[in-house]
């Protein structure tokens with residue numbers, strides 16, 4: 124029997140109110156589409172709010188040698204050449220315009236001496252390129268978009284969780300979910316849907332991600348028949364907090380290294396000089412002396428090795444720890460106090476100063492921090508067309524962290540915030556155009572709604588039967604521990620195979636999830652629903668990782684430690700087939716010569 | 724940090740408000756203490772141990788999103804930034820929802836009124852770009868605006884302000900939105916005249932500068948000194964100073 128539910132109709136429904144969703148909805152509304160936006164939490168709280176270091180756009184304000192071509196080259200090299208080069212190309216070309224637009228909507232970025240937007244150096248970017256506001260760039264971005272959005276005439280529905288995408292044959296028909304405050308069901312009928320649900324970081328034990336990053340969009344896309352690519356590529360950010368345990372995994376912005384912070388092992392050695400990959404040797408300082416000159420502004424000096432791409436720095440820290448040269452709590456030391464004055468540190472890194480003072484009783488203007496890699500970002504996600512952000516399911520679009528391809532095997536810092544704006548806008552634009560071409564709404568199949576309701580309510584029914592039951596909090600903790608051990612920074616065939624077996628046990632346990640209490644604002648129930656998405660995402664990650672027998676970017680196979688030139692030519696694709704996860708390798712399209720030229 | 728190790732193996736009594744629509748009571752739990760633990764960790768422990776349906780908002784657990792506001796031992800705080808070892812060790816820790824907003828469930832309140840007020844503030848109305856397509860702003864001229872933009876919309880200041888808390892004056896924008904108005908007024912690009920709204924719509928005049936808001940702001944924004952008082956001065960300059968008013972008439976302002 125179907126419980127009654129509310130129905131809301133839109134031309135374009137955007138799922139997710141982070142940077143990508145807010146930008147998409149703004150654009151769809153500007154195109155004249157009746158647009159609605161839903162999010163799991165309150166407006167302005169999405170994970171984007173946490174972004175710290177900045178937004179990458181080749182404006183050339185600090186070093187006029189910068190332009191989109193260099194940005195494209197850096198993005199491809201940082202991504203270890205397996206990026207969707209069309210996306211990387213569009214991204215590098217359009218990012219500066221998206222920044223200017225934000226400024227017009229009220230963002231107040233840090234300035235150069237002549238009053239233009241200041242740009243800071245960041246890992247893997249050849250020139251100072253990150254537009255920023257101290258170390259709270261994400262806050263500036265989301266608040267600007269939020270305060271602009273509320274005047275664009277689109278509907279905003281917060282604390283609403285989408286659990287199912289509905290289809291009419293091949294075509295997308297809408298989305299079904301529940302209000303967190305009441306637990307009641309809601310149907311959104313839509314001519315086009317934009318997924319902007321962000322990442323999956325919560326499937327790992329140590330992560331910088333907020334609670335919402337449970338991979339809902341990745342799972343919704345798979346269940347709707349879309350393809351997911353590159354799921355083996357997970358970014359472990361080199362610098363997460365280590366101590367105290369309460370904050371383990373919380374991010375220490377790369378801005379600390381951008382502003383000159385150095386990495387040291389327990390012997391006081393600046394170890395990064397030992398880990399410079401050949402591919403980057405020509406761009407990186409070879410001595411601490413050269414690195415100091417760079418910090419002092421000498422444009423003939425090369426960047427310090429602490430600013431190598433994240434995958435490289437993360438592996439280096441982990442290796443130092445594994446080889447017994449770690450800090451007291453099992454990390455490396457990150458020292459900015461020895462490089463900059465206390466005043467400068469407090470001005471350029473205010474939230475880091477505050478975060479360590481408050482949570483760790485540590486004054487970063489005086490003492491070094493302890494850091495260890497933490498799960499930060501997923502490069503993989505729904506496959507979309509570079510120009511239109513359209514997936515292969517008619518009417519289903521995507522933007523932001525939920526999509527794959529743009530960042531290849533490793534994302535450069537700052538390239539996510541710019542990605543959200545560039546492809547958020549494109550997704551909104553093309554979703555609106557798609558909706559305009561539709562003849563009314565697609566039919567809603569009552570059977571699909573009945574199933575959706577039943578699936579969501581299972582955790583309540585089982586409690587009544589009094590059989591073997593599982594606590595969602597416990598299952599969540601076990602899943603995260605398993606993923607950390609099996610699919611973390613070091614991976615092996617044996618580990619991944621064991622992980623997949625353990626996952627089967629977890630899936631079986633998930634069928635006995637049981638929650639007490641009512642439906643209104645019940646976090647146990649909310650987790651029980653999210654867990655099914657997390658389990659599917661975990662499987663997609665492990666299957667993809669198992670079948671890429673090489674190491675590249677955010678995917679390190681201890682049993683295949685080098686990169687393979689053959690595997691550079693393929694993408695891992697997963698989708699759901701007959702209820703199970705299927706995978707295949709697909710040849711990547713070759714790059715046109717004029718772009719290849721830029722990579723030299 | 725040595726003090727943390729001494730707490731290992733200890734438990735602390737935590738009392739959490741449970742109930743709906745303002746009706747309910749404190750429920751006491753024994754919570755094991757771990758080094759560096761924050762109040763939000765205690766809430767998570769209670770949820771996982773035996774109260775799965777304990778409702779509480781949080782997102783980032785890093786003091787960046789402003790979701791986890793609650794009243795800890797009667798004081799408005801971010802749960803994720805309040806370390807247990809900063810609270811009196813010899814008495815139970817009490818966690819209650821914000822008192823100024825309508826109660827929904829357990830620690831969750833209905834803060835939607837704040838979003839409605841925000842919507843009534845006219846957006847930035849920027850002046851045209853320079854000839855070279857840029858906007859030029861000196862860092863010195865935006866330091867203040869950037870201070871205001873640190874706001875994470877935790878609404879702790881709204882919770883503590885007596886005009887909202889005790890007098891329920893819904894025609895008062897509250898400190899958060901006076902800060903936002905100040906950020907727009909001092910924005911070098913803005914061309915909107917915001918003083919009439921501040922006087923008549925947002926009722927800046929209600930504020931009697933008790934500074935309670937400034938004291939609770941986790942972002943350490945100088946709400947009263949840097950936002951409210953300068954706005955009051957501008958307002959006084961415009962509407963109550965007869966000489967300035969005459970000057971405006973003469974200049975055609």
Ligand SMILES: Cc1cc2nc3c(=O)[nH]c(=O)nc-3n(C[C@H](O)[C@H](O)[C@H](O)COP(=O)(O)OP(=O)(O)OC[C@H]3O[C@@H](n4cnc5c(N)ncnc54)[C@H](O)[C@@H]3O)c2cc1C
Nearest residue numbers: 139140141143163171175176177285321523524537539540
């Ligand atoms: C600490 C930290 C610092 C970072 N710093 C930087 C940086 O300096 N520069 C940079 O470029 N990148 C940075 N990143 C990465 C960047 O912040 C994220 O990749 C980006 O914000 C993701 O944005 P998004 O719009 O795709 O999704 P999110 O901001 O994650 O938003 C997802 C939205 O989807 C909603 N949602 C999810 N599932 C559902 C559902 N089932 N139903 C309804 N709504 C749903 C959520 O409620 C939320 O509103 C950082 C990340 C972290 C963790």
Ligand code: SF4
Nearest residue numbers: 884930932933934936
């Ligand atoms: S200073 Fe004004 S706004 Fe702040 S709490 Fe007091 S009365 Fe309210």
Ligand code: SF4
Nearest residue numbers: 874875877878880940
């Ligand atoms: S001004 Fe401070 S206290 Fe008020 S909402 Fe903003 S951050 Fe919170």
Ligand code: FES
Nearest residue numbers: 783784789791803
């Ligand atoms: S959870 Fe984000 S501020 Fe506390």
